[in-house]
Amino acid sequence: MTKKQKFPYLLGSKWTATKKVDGWRHFQVVNRKNQGKWVYAEMVAACDPHVRFWMNAKLLQDGTQWQAGWQSLQEIAALDTEATS
Template identity: 55%
Template sequence: MGKGKYPHLLGSKWTATSDTFGWRHFLVTNRKNEGGMVFAEMKSACGPDVRFWVNAKALKDRRLWLPGWVLLTDLTRQDLPAPINDSHFN
């Protein structure tokens, strides 16, 4: 199966803008295509027992997720941008 949408998703690093299951830094360890949507399995970088699936489209919402690992001190100082208009990505 080709990667299609989100070709660089697997192995990418993300910071949740708020505590998610008690953690903020996550790695994408798996992906699946289901019903025309792409899902990413997120694994906590600090708590390996914390795993969950998220619609990859949600990772585009900068109110929820930031690409890479952002320090908590930097996260609290920065202004989070408005959500991305999905029509630009279709």
């Protein structure tokens, strides 16, 4: 029986950082890497392909740091308001 892949839809997914990372908020996953029990995602800024970094894909599940899809500043502000209410 084959082992179920963790984060099967990771590659190509789009994310918005709640706080700027290297001056940008919108990122896309362009590569993934499995190392033992960990899965890593290579993130690239949507507006600057030179801004790229690897991170543990598990961190994308933290809604206080990352939101799925590309969110506008108004949507991010609304999420912050909901979180503090």
